[in-house]
Amino acid sequence: NYLTLPVLFLMLSNHYPLAFGTEFNWVIASLVFIIGVLIRHYFNSVHARKGNPTWTWMAALVLFIVIIWLSTAPKVLTGEPKESASAQVYVASAHFPAVRDTVLGRCSMCHAAEPVYEGIYHAPKGVMLDTDADIANHAREIYLQAGRSHAMPPANVSQITDTERALLVAWFEGAGK
């Protein structure tokens, strides 16, 4: 039936976030559906001996290219900043030395290859925050977990101050400006 192919694709796409990790999910899902209909139309025509409508393959191909484009180009379309090369701007920030002191003092007793915090034996969730590169690469998570929210440190066990949280926010939001 008409649904088999699109449904198959939608199921597979769970495993390939590239196709669906964009804001154009619904456009992509609709295009996938139309491709399914086109392919189905092709086979129906061939089996009914009503000719060989190769235009359906061309149309499906064009739609497929549009899907690829939508799933790789969304950053351009939505004006989101590029993620690559960003780690560098966090280290280059004038706030970085103070941020590093804060993170080393308040986070890395747990978030290290060999945590020293009582009862913690591995870096929680694999998040290590004990080198410049680690801190820069986790800038966004640090900002969200400890700057904009009070999720980290848990129950504020390491007594991060509001001034330090504000520093993390200023660092992340100001980086690269």
Ligand code: HEC
């Ligand atoms: C007492 C140990 C401890 C300290 C100190 C600590 N964390 Fe954590 N952190 C944890 C634990 C435990 C988890 C896992 C929580 C969970 O499973 O939901 C975690 C998770 C995280 C995560 C991953 C969150 C996610 O859900 O993906 C980030 C990012 C993080 N911490 C950042 C920080 C930052 C930044 C600091 C310092 C301001 C900090 N943590 C201080 C124990 C700690």
